[in-house]
Amino acid sequence: MATEAATLAEQIISHAAGKRVYPGDLVIVPVDRCMTHDSLTPEVIDALHQDLGVEHIFDPSRVVVVMDHVAPASSVATANAQVKVRQWVAQEGIEHFYQVGKGICHQVMIEEGLVQPGQIALGTDSHATAYGAVCAFGTGVGTRDMALTLATGRTWFRVPETICIQVKGRFPELVSAKDLSLHLCGLLGMDGATYKAIEFHGLDWLPLDERITLCSMTTELGAKAGLIPPSEKEAPPWLGVHPGASYERTITVDLTNLVPLIAVPHQVDQVQPVAEVEGVPVDQVFLGTCTNGRLSDLRAAARLLKGKHIAKGVRMLVIPASHRVLKQAAADGTLSILLEAGATIGTPGCGPCIGRHMGVLGAGEVCLSTGNRNFRGRMGSPEARIYLGSPETAAATALTGHITDPRKI
Amino acid sequence: MSIRGRVWKYGDNVDTDAIIPARYLNTSSEKELAAHCMEDIDPSFAREVKAGDIIVAGRNFGCGSSREHAPVAIKASGVACVIAETFARIFFRNAINIGLPILECPEAVQATEAGQTLEVDLAKGIIRNLDTGQEFRAVPYPDFMLAIIDAGGLIEYTRRKLQQARS
Numbered sequence: 001m002a003t004e005a006a007t008l009a010e011q012i013i014s015h016a017a018g019k020r021v022y023p024g025d026l027v028i029v030p031v032d033r034c035m036t037h038d039s040l041t042p043e044v045i046d047a048l049h050q051d052l053g054v055e056h057i058f059d060p061s062r063v064v065v066v067m068d069h070v071a072p073a074s075s076v077a078t079a080n081a082q083v084k085v086r087q088w089v090a091q092e093g094i095e096h097f098y099q100v101g102k103g104i105c106h107q108v109m110i111e112e113g114l115v116q117p118g119q120i121a122l123g124t125d126s127h128a129t130a131y132g133a134v135c136a137f138g139t140g141v142g143t144r145d146m147a148l149t150l151a152t153g154r155t156w157f158r159v160p161e162t163i164c165i166q167v168k169g170r171f172p173e174l175v176s177a178k179d180l181s182l183h184l185c186g187l188l189g190m191d192g193a194t195y196k197a198i199e200f201h202g203l204d205w206l207p208l209d210e211r212i213t214l215c216s217m218t219t220e221l222g223a224k225a226g227l228i229p230p231s232e233k234e235a236p237p238w239l240g241v242h243p244g245a246s247y248e249r250t251i252t253v254d255l256t257n258l259v260p261l262i263a264v265p266h267q268v269d270q271v272q273p274v275a276e277v278e279g280v281p282v283d284q285v286f287l288g289t290c291t292n293g294r295l296s297d298l299r300a301a302a303r304l305l306k307g308k309h310i311a312k313g314v315r316m317l318v319i320p321a322s323h324r325v326l327k328q329a330a331a332d333g334t335l336s337i338l339l340e341a342g343a344t345i346g347t348p349g350c351g352p353c354i355g356r357h358m359g360v361l362g363a364g365e366v367c368l369s370t371g372n373r374n375f376r377g378r379m380g381s382p383e384a385r386i387y388l389g390s391p392e393t394a395a396a397t398a399l400t401g402h403i404t405d406p407r408k409i
Numbered sequence: 410m411s412i413r414g415r416v417w418k419y420g421d422n423v424d425t426d427a428i429i430p431a432r433y434l435n436t437s438s439e440k441e442l443a444a445h446c447m448e449d450i451d452p453s454f455a456r457e458v459k460a461g462d463i464i465v466a467g468r469n470f471g472c473g474s475s476r477e478h479a480p481v482a483i484k485a486s487g488v489a490c491v492i493a494e495t496f497a498r499i500f501f502r503n504a505i506n507i508g509l510p511i512l513e514c515p516e517a518v519q520a521t522e523a524g525q526t527l528e529v530d531l532a533k534g535i536i537r538n539l540d541t542g543q544e545f546r547a548v549p550y551p552d553f554m555l556a557i558i559d560a561g562g563l564i565e566y567t568r569r570k571l572q573q574a575r576s
């Protein structure tokens with residue numbers, strides 16, 4: 001299809017459209033996967049049934065429903081909303097339905113192989129950009145876009161320009177993918193990639209866990225998709241890096257110079273070296289989310305916490321990104337180390353990241369979170385303050401009770 | 410479609426948690442969402458906003474979550490139009506889809522103060538500041554997006570399309 005050099009985003013959308021497309025083109029394409037979760041599915045159902053008058057969805061086998069945002073339910077209202085979701089899932093015969101505790105939607109999509117290289121996947125969640133970790137074009141949409149796609153199997157896109165991030169070197173000790181993401185947020189700003197795709201080069205060596213971190217965080221730059229080239233054996237033959245593809249700009253990042261970074265309240269692009277923010281006392285440390293709740297994240301924290309105990313007056317919530325992560329962490333001893341250190345474990349899911357349950361913050365409280373947003377009021381009280389850092393920084397901060405550079409532990 | 414209203418002015422990166430905090434997502438009642446719109450950054454907004462008012466903001470308006478509650482809360486509060494230097498991409502789609510008119514026009518944003526009155530011609534993308542007499546031209550919509558806005562949103566637009574296909 002794409003006979004000339006094209007970016008990954010152009011290749012995927014061209015393949016779906018059945019013709020070569022270029023940045024700025026408006027196209028209608030079939031969607032391979034639709035993911036929706038407990039928080040927004042009730043409104044998707046209303047949009048389908050009441051507004052659109054569509055009785056049944058186009059193809060249940062393409063649909064994935066995950067209970068993760070407020071799961072288990074925190075109130076009668078959320079429980080009732082979830083009853084509605086389960087009834088609809090049964091009526092439509094949706095097989096890819098994942099119950100409370102299975103994990104965060106994006107993690108489940110990738111773990112279960114529900115999204116594959118070269119596919120187009122929509123999620124009613126902005127961090128659907130995570131699917132770029134397996135080189136799928138994943139992007140977030142609202143309820144009406146999702147309802148229309150469920151009804152017709154298709155959606156429209158404006159083909160995005162692509163920004164190339166050319167990575168060199170390897171992470172220094174105690175620096176990880178989250179620090180690279182925060183570096184890019186600081187560099188480009190929260191709208192640095194609005195309406196655009198981001199393509200990462202030079203990361204063939206990076207494990208899947210950290211690829212997901214990087215791709216999920218591209219939405220914090222405003223990106224429509226974040227893509228990492230697939231290995232040759234995983235990819236369809238038409239998908240791969242084309243030398244000579246046209247990028248809007250290329251940014252080179254040398255990882256060897258990277259230090260632990262932190263986003264300070266209340267914007268993700270307010271990024272500073274952790275060393276410059278040290279000493280801020282924290283009430284809660286939250287290790288989890290679709291950004292940093294995977295096994296490698298829990299292990300990174302456990303390495304620093306092993307044989308030690310978190311500071312008095314600090315609470316540390318660990319919420320694994322999935323049931324599988326929880327089982328693996330239990331089997332390899334990671335969980336015991338975290339528990340011995342004084343952390344507590346929550347049901348796999350989104351946890352308090354969106355401020356609806358399981359660790360909501362009160363007025364004046366400070367949280368160091370491994371999540372993806374530190375907006376005012378995001379995790380509860382608008383008077384709380386959220387700092388975003390890596391799992392290593394979270395563990396170091398839990399040990400001292402104040403924001404701490406993990407290299408000093 | 411001509412709009413005339415008083416300006417509420419905000420800065421850059423007004424995020425979806427500022428527009429409608431997640432703690433209110435348990436409801437899909439438009440009235441209740443409107444009652445908490447902008448609560449954390451401007452408690453006076455929900456109390457004092459009047460039908461036909463216009464929000465004017467800086468870059469990246471609506472960044473963050475995919476929640477459609479954000480443009481729904483703004484529309485339900487009576488706001489007739491949002492003018493920003495730029496919009497975050499999911500908010501942009503959601504606003505068009507639910508029939509909340511939005512315009513990108515950095516020049517108009519920079520030359521407009523809170524409390525002034527703007528007149529907006531949506532189809533032509535012309536913004537007039539009635540206090541200063543200045544006129545601005547917004548980035549035009551592609552035709553099919555204008556058709557969605559005209560229909561009052563994506564659902565109504567699709568229903569009409571489906572009806573046309575049947576008849």
